[in-house]
Amino acid sequence: MGNIDIDDKQWYGTNLGYDYNLTRKRLIEIKGLGLTEVGNASFGIEGLMGGLYIEKVWHLDDEGWESYINWIKEMKSKRKIRERFRDDVFERDGYKCMRCGEDYSHMYSPELGLDAHHITDRSEMPNGGYVKENGISLCKENFDEEGLLIDSCHMLAEKFHISDGKEWEKYMHPDDLYELIGSSKELAIEKSKIL
Numbered sequence: 001m002g003n004i005d006i007d008d009k010q011w012y013g014t015n016l017g018y019d020y021n022l023t024r025k026r027l028i029e030i031k032g033l034g035l036t037e038v039g040n041a042s043f044g045i046e047g048l049m050g051g052l053y054i055e056k057v058w059h060l061d062d063e064g065w066e067s068y069i070n071w072i073k074e075m076k077s078k079r080k081i082r083e084r085f086r087d088d089v090f091e092r093d094g095y096k097c098m099r100c101g102e103d104y105s106h107m108y109s110p111e112l113g114l115d116a117h118h119i120t121d122r123s124e125m126p127n128g129g130y131v132k133e134n135g136i137s138l139c140k141e142n143f144d145e146e147g148l149l150i151d152s153c154h155m156l157a158e159k160f161h162i163s164d165g166k167e168w169e170k171y172m173h174p175d176d177l178y179e180l181i182g183s184s185k186e187l188a189i190e191k192s193k194i195l
């Protein structure tokens with residue numbers, strides 16, 4: 001696990017007919033993109049994708065390699081946008097659920113308990129709507145007094161999307177959620193356009 005050691009034999013050893021110099025050059029390119037080793041002779045971006053096997057490095061022609069690298073770059077930039085969205089939403093909401101007030105600020109990884117919910121669905125927003133004006137912090141899981149799993153604050157907000165806007169929980173309509181964070185659909189769209 002961890003950083004790719006370009007000179008590690010596992011990257012070169014087992015395949016007949018690979019081109020040593022080409023493999024090395026491509027591994028350096030991958031390392032420069034910040035990819036890490038995630039398994040035996042495989043690399044990836046932690047938390048996003050794994051299992052990018054060394055065979056790709058060996059077998060793709062130049063054109064195939066270029067589109068592969070471009071795909072990785074796109075995945076990386078999408079991840080950055082998603083992470084910034086999540087962090088901005090949590091920070092604005094003080095790492096608390098905006099429905100029930102549960103406080104996750106003491107957690108090392110608040111994202112384990114909190115979801116950055118898209119108030120208007122990604123598919124309906126320019127650039128996926130990854131702006132804090134379209135996001136709200138809601139509990140991923142909730143329990144009743146006996147410790148049993150109940151509909152989470154996030155699930156209650158999802159009702160609207162799941163039913164194609166026909167049903168929603170009281171106070172959990174997108175308009176209610178926008179009001180809770182001092183935003184609106186119009187503002188969220190405006191901000192998303194310049195993402």
Ligand SMILES: [Zn+2]
Binds near residue numbers: 098138
């Ligand atoms: Zn909650």
